[in-house]
Amino acid sequence: MNVGIKDHDDCFFCDSKPETIEHLFWYCDQIFPLWNALAHWIRSVTEIEIEFSLESVLLGYTNCMPCKNAINCIILVVKFFIYKCKMEGRNPDFAGIQSYLKFNYNIEKFACDFAHQDKILSKWKPMKKLFCQ
Numbered sequence: 607m608n609v610g611i612k613d614h615d616d617c618f619f620c621d622s623k624p625e626t627i628e629h630l631f632w633y634c635d636q637i638f639p640l641w642n643a644l645a646h647w648i649r650s651v652t653e654i655e656i657e658f659s660l661e662s663v664l665l666g667y668t669n670c671m672p673c674k675n676a677i678n679c680i681i682l683v684v685k686f687f688i689y690k691c692k693m694e695g696r697n698p699d700f701a702g703i704q705s706y707l708k709f710n711y712n713i714e715k716f717a718c719d720f721a722h723q724d725k726i727l728s729k730w731k732p733m734k735k736l737f738c739q
């Protein structure tokens with residue numbers, strides 16, 4: 607499946623392989639290391655072990671874990687960040703991913719009703735340290 611909104615088929619980031627969804631969000635040499643860095647960051651801060659895969663990145667994380675919903679939100683935000691970088695004509699970097707995740711966490715935190723904040727943000731509890739350093 608081609609994602610391209612451009613006039614040629616090569617990946618925007620590496621310009622060496624056809625830009626399929628699988629390549630753009632997983633296999634690309636510019637993207638794959640970011641998922642490893644993300645798993646490493648999450649493990650080092652929260653001690654939660656996550657193994658991202660092509661399947662989990664494209665279809666969602668299905669492992670039965672208490673923080674599954676948070677992981678799926680992280681995957682969606684990171685994929686949107688990658689797409690946003692492509693649309694803005696720049697390569698994604700890990701510092702950008704970290705700050706975009708924190709930005710989205712804060713939007714969710716401030717957008718929810720204060721009285722129900724604990725319930726709404728409970729999905730983030732195991733990963734709160736990522737965003738509150």
Ligand SMILES: [Zn+2]
Pocket residue numbers: 617618619620621622623629630633634635636
């Ligand atoms: Zn590529």
